[in-house]
Every structure is written in structure tokens, then in C-alpha cells.
Amino acid sequence: MTETLTLPQATSTGASALDARGISAWFGGRKVLSRVSLEMPAGRVTALIGPSGCGKSTFLRILNRMHELIPGAELAGEVLLDGEDIYARGRRLTDARRRIGMVFQKPNPFPAMSVYDNVTAGLKLTGVRASGAVKDDLVEECLSKAGLWKEVRDRLRQPGGALSGGQQQRLCIARSLAVRPRILLMDEPCSALDPTSTRRIEETIRDLAEEVTIVIVTHNMQQAARVSDQCAFFLAEQGTPGRIVEHGPTPAMFSAPSDRRTADYVEGRFG
């Protein structure tokens, strides 16, 4: 039986806290993350930083149960969404997906689908029912929040693939917002974009932060400094699994990190 849900009301306090506890991860028996714990407070932007291969994306995928879809992938630990483990027995994958959205490195709208249908696409996939008028309002609301409404309000029936790269990424953000997630995960969302589009997305991230908790992976230290409230520095030293070396408020991580390796990384001496 397919479950049908109605759309949650838009509120200004929809953000949730996410708390990862003792997360370890393996691919085909190779351990890539070891006992990573991190609290991601409600309504804040958390940036995950660190050199390539230290497990940031793996950690991010564990936060919305995407890791378990990879053949040979395993994990241990807990991910608490407002205190409840998304991996607890009986919890459904679709539940986690609805509450914890994800935006990827490369903009991935449905290219032949209209801008309008791209925004509402997530509703069907997550079993949410909405009437035509509700959908119209939702499309405007989500495109506005993603900072795209003014640019596409007259092009809602054009294909998503006809937008620029930066617009496509904001369309993907709007699509994620349509199911009213409490958390938005972003895996290097600007790495395929030009500087102007990057700044536009960064503004969007800051605007969204009040109502959705954001966790962003970025290799761009200036970006981490501009958009995040707190940072976690991941490192996998000499073939060991990735760990968090240090985490804390962003200004402190950049101006007075307590670990020398954090200082070396944020100042660009390695990675």
C-alpha cells in the first residue's frame, strides 16, 4: 500500500538538530571513517572541510541513509534527528529522505521536465499529496527561497535543462525544499559553478539557514568561512580511516584553531 501524506505547513522554525554519534564506515571491508561524532545544531550551517578522500562525502551520505545503497558499504553508529535515530529498527528510508534533503556537486535537474515540474517532482517521489493551487504556491515559495523566482517566473513551463548551471543548481535547491525538509545536505554545491553563481548560492544558503539546518561539504576555505557557523575538519592520516581532528565555531577554526593540522589545512599548507 502506498502511503499518502499531506505537505507540512511552512513555518519559520522547521529546522531540526542532527547529531551523529560514533559513526564508522566501511567499503568492501575497508574502514574509511572511524568513530566520528558531530552535533549539527538546528538552524545553523555546518561546513565539513578536509583533504580529498578523508570521508566527508561518505559522512554526508550517512546522514540521510544514502550510504546503505552502495553495494559493499557498511556503517556503525547513530544519527539522531531531533533525538531519534534515523537508523532505528522500523524507521523507513523514505522518512529520512523526506526530512533530510540533499543537493549534489553537479546540478541534476530533470532536463526535459519543466521548471515547475522539477520543483514538484519530489512530492510524488516521497508520497506527498498536494492540490493544484497548493502546488502553485509551493513552486513560488520554493523558487523564491532558492533565490530563483524572479529569474524564472515567466519561464515556469520551459525545460529545467534550458537554465544556466547556477540557475539549475538553485532549481535543485528549490526541488529539495518542496518537501519541506528539516535538514539540507550539500555536497560541494558550487564546485561546478562560476564565481557569480557561487556567490548567489552562498547567499541562498545564508537565507535558508534560519529555517533549515544545513550541512555543506566544501573544498573552498573562503566559502566555509563565508557561509558556515561551525566547521568540522576531517583528516585520514597515512592510510588510517577518516576522523574529525577538530570542530568548533567557524571564526575560531580559522583564526585560532587548537590543532596544528587544522591551522596547516585552513591556511592552505596541504590538501
Ligand SMILES: Nc1ncnc2c1ncn2[C@@H]1O[C@H](COP(=O)(O)OP(=O)(O)OP(=O)(O)O)[C@@H](O)[C@H]1O
Ligand atoms: N563507492 C565507493 N566504493 C569504494 N570506496 C569508496 C566509495 N566511495 C568512497 N570510497 C572511498 O572512501 C574514502 C572516503 O571517500 P569520500 O568520497 O567520502 O571522501 P571525501 O573526503 O568526500 O573526498 P573528496 O573531497 O575527494 O570528495 C576514500 O578512500 C574513497 O576512495
